[in-house]
Amino acid sequence: MNTQDTGTLPRKALLGSGALRAFIGGRWVIAFLLLETAYFCFRTEGFANLNSAQILLFYGVQVFLLAVAELFVIVTGGIDLSVGYVLGFASIVSIKLIVFLGNAGLPAPLALLLGGAITLVIGLVPGLINGWLVAYLGVPPFIATFSMLGVCHGVSELLINGIYAMGLPQLAADIGNGHFFYLAPGGIVSFFTRPEVERGVQVLEVIPIIVVVTAIVVGVFAFVLRRSRFGRHIYAIGGNSDAAVRAGIPVKRRLLGVYALSSFLASLAGVVYAFMYVSGKADAGASILLDAIAAVMIGGASMFGGTGTVGRTMVGALIIAVLELGLRMSGTPTFNKYILVGAILIFAVVMERYMPESRK
Amino acid sequence: MSDDSGGFLATGLGRSLANNWAAFFLLLMLVVFSMTGQNFLSIVNFQNVVHLQTVPLLLAAAETFVIISGGIDLSIGFVMGLVSVSAARLMQAFLASGLPVGWVIVLASGIVLVGSLIPGLINGIIITRFKVPPFIATMGMWGIANGLALKLCQGFPVAGLPDALPEMGNGYFLYALPGQFMSLFGKPSWFPDARVRELWRLIPFSLPFILAILAVLAFALKRKRFGRHTYAIGGSMDAAVRSGIDVDRHVIKIYTLSSFLAGIAGVFNIFQTGIGNYTTFSAMYELFAVAAVIIGGASLSGGKGRVWSSAVGVLVLAFLENGLAISGVQPFYRYIAVGVLLVIAVVIDKLFPNLR
Amino acid sequence: MEYVLETRDIVKRFGGLTAVDRVSIGVEAGEVLALLGDNGAGKSTLIKLISGVYRPDEGEILMGGKTVRIESPIDALAAGIETIYQDLALAENLDVGANIFLGRERMKRSLGVLKVLDDPSMALEAQKVLDRLDIHIPSLKSTIKTLSGGQRQAVAISRSIYWDAKVLIMDEPTAALGIAEQRKVLNLVRTLKDQGIAIIIISHQMYDVFEVADRLAVMRRGVKVGERVVKDTSPDEVVGLIVGSETVGKH
Numbered sequence: 001m002n003t004q005d006t007g008t009l010p011r012k013a014l015l016g017s018g019a020l021r022a023f024i025g026g027r028w029v030i031a032f033l034l035l036e037t038a039y040f041c042f043r044t045e046g047f048a049n050l051n052s053a054q055i056l057l058f059y060g061v062q063v064f065l066l067a068v069a070e071l072f073v074i075v076t077g078g079i080d081l082s083v084g085y086v087l088g089f090a091s092i093v094s095i096k097l098i099v100f101l102g103n104a105g106l107p108a109p110l111a112l113l114l115g116g117a118i119t120l121v122i123g124l125v126p127g128l129i130n131g132w133l134v135a136y137l138g139v140p141p142f143i144a145t146f147s148m149l150g151v152c153h154g155v156s157e158l159l160i161n162g163i164y165a166m167g168l169p170q171l172a173a174d175i176g177n178g179h180f181f182y183l184a185p186g187g188i189v190s191f192f193t194r195p196e197v198e199r200g201v202q203v204l205e206v207i208p209i210i211v212v213v214t215a216i217v218v219g220v221f222a223f224v225l226r227r228s229r230f231g232r233h234i235y236a237i238g239g240n241s242d243a244a245v246r247a248g249i250p251v252k253r254r255l256l257g258v259y260a261l262s263s264f265l266a267s268l269a270g271v272v273y274a275f276m277y278v279s280g281k282a283d284a285g286a287s288i289l290l291d292a293i294a295a296v297m298i299g300g301a302s303m304f305g306g307t308g309t310v311g312r313t314m315v316g317a318l319i320i321a322v323l324e325l326g327l328r329m330s331g332t333p334t335f336n337k338y339i340l341v342g343a344i345l346i347f348a349v350v351m352e353r354y355m356p357e358s359r360k
Numbered sequence: 361m362s363d364d365s366g367g368f369l370a371t372g373l374g375r376s377l378a379n380n381w382a383a384f385f386l387l388l389m390l391v392v393f394s395m396t397g398q399n400f401l402s403i404v405n406f407q408n409v410v411h412l413q414t415v416p417l418l419l420a421a422a423e424t425f426v427i428i429s430g431g432i433d434l435s436i437g438f439v440m441g442l443v444s445v446s447a448a449r450l451m452q453a454f455l456a457s458g459l460p461v462g463w464v465i466v467l468a469s470g471i472v473l474v475g476s477l478i479p480g481l482i483n484g485i486i487i488t489r490f491k492v493p494p495f496i497a498t499m500g501m502w503g504i505a506n507g508l509a510l511k512l513c514q515g516f517p518v519a520g521l522p523d524a525l526p527e528m529g530n531g532y533f534l535y536a537l538p539g540q541f542m543s544l545f546g547k548p549s550w551f552p553d554a555r556v557r558e559l560w561r562l563i564p565f566s567l568p569f570i571l572a573i574l575a576v577l578a579f580a581l582k583r584k585r586f587g588r589h590t591y592a593i594g595g596s597m598d599a600a601v602r603s604g605i606d607v608d609r610h611v612i613k614i615y616t617l618s619s620f621l622a623g624i625a626g627v628f629n630i631f632q633t634g635i636g637n638y639t640t641f642s643a644m645y646e647l648f649a650v651a652a653v654i655i656g657g658a659s660l661s662g663g664k665g666r667v668w669s670s671a672v673g674v675l676v677l678a679f680l681e682n683g684l685a686i687s688g689v690q691p692f693y694r695y696i697a698v699g700v701l702l703v704i705a706v707v708i709d710k711l712f713p714n715l716r
Numbered sequence: 717m718e719y720v721l722e723t724r725d726i727v728k729r730f731g732g733l734t735a736v737d738r739v740s741i742g743v744e745a746g747e748v749l750a751l752l753g754d755n756g757a758g759k760s761t762l763i764k765l766i767s768g769v770y771r772p773d774e775g776e777i778l779m780g781g782k783t784v785r786i787e788s789p790i791d792a793l794a795a796g797i798e799t800i801y802q803d804l805a806l807a808e809n810l811d812v813g814a815n816i817f818l819g820r821e822r823m824k825r826s827l828g829v830l831k832v833l834d835d836p837s838m839a840l841e842a843q844k845v846l847d848r849l850d851i852h853i854p855s856l857k858s859t860i861k862t863l864s865g866g867q868r869q870a871v872a873i874s875r876s877i878y879w880d881a882k883v884l885i886m887d888e889p890t891a892a893l894g895i896a897e898q899r900k901v902l903n904l905v906r907t908l909k910d911q912g913i914a915i916i917i918i919s920h921q922m923y924d925v926f927e928v929a930d931r932l933a934v935m936r937r938g939v940k941v942g943e944r945v946v947k948d949t950s951p952d953e954v955v956g957l958i959v960g961s962e963t964v965g966k967h
Contacts, residue, residue, distance in 0.1 A: 148699060
């Protein structure tokens, strides 16, 4: 590591002008992702193909969504520890609702749609409470959202009594694991449904539906953060909350909105989880929290707020996703993943300190 | 501008109530659960609760120092798991090499305790030298320690350790069957294992052990220069720097202490369970330790907190769980109650900023 | 004389302490009023009353001779009172244009429906106001973080001016600056004055006061103890007022 020197002079001599450092600071994350991907492509058999890419994106959707949620909160200078358990909570609530609606006689598509939609509305509640505690009562985000983590955990367990939430209609699994089109030998192309083929015949599945849904959602929120007044305001809040207040920005309302948005995205991730795995459990997202926060930090955001973009957060999330799949496919136990993510996380923050980008 | 508005808060009772609300809440809880739970109010139950809280007490003490200094240590739960697993692996290796059991235990424990300084040392260096926020630095260590622990144990608890471990870890000073006999340090060998529950077992070894550690830490925090500097750094980093405190050095010491206490917790964990345990994600030891410290009246912005108050925080959480369980309430309510309590703690802190 | 902004017998108490005690001041268009006093004299509290951070317990605030209710910073901004605090209140992570338009962003329609931030037009407007005040900043795209103290001060001033301030309140505008930059800021104040803006400056620097102010008011322990026309007074007399060796309540 070339960051050993904290004095300004030797570092300058080592790395040339500030512009060079800013150049590296802005780009090493992408370079890292490319190198990492290239490494696994050469080292790991079967990694360099379309299917791996799809698998990587497919199993990454929860991390992508939670990372975006976390990014919004981190840009304001806060943190949301509850997203993982909000995800679990939403996975359970959606299944309970859909099963209930199905039993009430609704056809499966309608039950899925309605159940999912109601879950997303309910999913706003934890975030609104978080936001209220943080913005209006002045509770530190760490405490407020950890409390919410506990509450979501408790309520989830009460809902399912210690077992999994289950009983979704087959349609849910079809959507959750569905692809846009399927190619079977002999030039058969089938949209949305898997073609009937003999056992053992390979069907090429192309573009998982939920990956597309996730990409759209991520795109929308990237737009919100970058181009909307709401986004500009939350950068301002993270940059200088006093200045934001004095500039007439409704800081408390914006914070309420940010935590609600975070919780909404976590709920969406939970509904997607339910469709993917056709089950729901309280700790479905417990282990993703580290990945989500790490993705944001690796993407160059600051813990103190004011910086970070959706694009770079996604690069951070991809670094983790490639690592996970790469290690798994090369037969290395995934334990190594935790070590590497931890190390990359610290490395990224050190890089951000010594090679800050000049622009946000 | 910050005049005390008088009234209830100005009275001695009011002040001490707001100042020690966690302790009062604990007492209130004990009274309520004594009425709602049949076997709640008994020495056996209280002993059990405290014994089972040895690990959380150690972790909360560790977190107390870090939080007073204005930081946070998210790695302690997984450092504990790493230490526990490493100790177990070492013991297995030493046993295989034919070392006597006593030496195996002493050597392995000693080595991992020294080793447990390392994660904290690294945390401290990353935080002070590279100016990485404590949250991120220790979160990185969280991942690293977790990965290493899982690697060492391949995802399974490490068994095959000496039986002496759980016997010592769960032993009592006094065993007695009323009116018949009494023995110290262990049950008489002629007494059948199956009837062990009939015995009165008093004062678990863990009790003086944890009390001694907490007392030393409380003393260091309150009466020694080390503690004074810890408060100074948390109160105002600038002031601490300007008054000549070697802040970087001190912060490194604090994270090393935190990690060392997590190490003690890891070793104790082996004594308590007889196996090497890795830490699971859902355990959230570090977060509950932070919760206990905050309920005990510390502030995440630093400068405030006491070892004994954090211990009270741990007991509040513990008796909450235990009391609810004994009263027949679903255990899941505990998670909700913790959340509510935490928010209350912070709001009280906000309402009465001049306390302590 | 016609005051743009005036306070009449304004009072603010904190518990038992009266921080501002029946203070009346006024400032005309194109005039610089300096507000002086020792630490804790009540200058900052008075400013915060005018800019809506605090609400007065008694007395009134008038704009152009009419009583206005100022209950929040937004009310003050709406009335044309802009305040530049010592810390400048800039979001360092955003660029010049974004800061000038902070809280009042310009939007445009994209694809006919979506309202999005109109950064190009905000940058253009920022350039215009900077030109008007003869301020040079290397790149409008650079974040505030990369600017010098004087440049930041200039951005903060430009922001106030852009929003048609009638009254500009500046809290220690030169305190954190080097000599050359202090001069630039003082020149900027003169430019603003020539453009007909009423300016209140809080300052510890006697030099600043005598350089740009037309009138000065001195406060001590929450009370206004004197008011002078700058060209008719001397630094010695003013220091006397500040520390209290002159007769109280001469005005």
